[in-house]
Amino acid sequence: MKLQILAVGSLNEPFWRAAQAEYLKRLSRYLPVTVEEIADLPVPERLSDAEKNRVLEREGNALLGKIRQGTQYYCLDSHGKELSSEDWADWLETRQMDGTNTALLIGGSLGLSDEVKKGAKGLLSFGPMTLPHGLARIVLLEQVYRGCRILRHEPYHK
Numbered sequence: 001m002k003l004q005i006l007a008v009g010s011l012n013e014p015f016w017r018a019a020q021a022e023y024l025k026r027l028s029r030y031l032p033v034t035v036e037e038i039a040d041l042p043v044p045e046r047l048s049d050a051e052k053n054r055v056l057e058r059e060g061n062a063l064l065g066k067i068r069q070g071t072q073y074y075c076l077d078s079h080g081k082e083l084s085s086e087d088w089a090d091w092l093e094t095r096q097m098d099g100t101n102t103a104l105l106i107g108g109s110l111g112l113s114d115e116v117k118k119g120a121k122g123l124l125s126f127g128p129m130t131l132p133h134g135l136a137r138i139v140l141l142e143q144v145y146r147g148c149r150i151l152r153h154e155p156y157h158k
Helices: 014-027 049-066 085-098 114-119 133-151
Strands: 003-008 033-038 072-082 102-106 122-125
Touching: 003 049, 003 133, 014 033, 014 133, 033 049, 033 133, 049 114, 072 114, 085 133, 102 133
Parallel strands: 003 033, 003 102, 072 102, 072 122
Antiparallel strands: none
């Protein structure tokens, strides 16, 4: 299994970039993981529904265009299924066992379009709270890393 993380927006702060690099380095011992970014569109504070839908559609199309052929994708969404660390490990193991290349999508400030979510194999969540983009990406990488360690019966902080 190859894991592809696709995210709207870039990590501008050096501490987020350093954390991402550290987790990607750690994960390289377990499975191939890539992170790809697409540019987030400028979003004024006041948007009409039509403007919001246009932004979501454009960002969604850009994300979908980055998914490799034959890859199943899942969306991170606050309304998705919440998983414990052990559940994340089981989720990863299932993908690895069936050999399915997998992409995880992280939306921009407006989230992900309904069309992108409808095409996903599933929706996953870190809970009902909204996380800043950079933090969501690092939490995702950390949970994937933790899941890999759990699967190998290696120690991890509980």
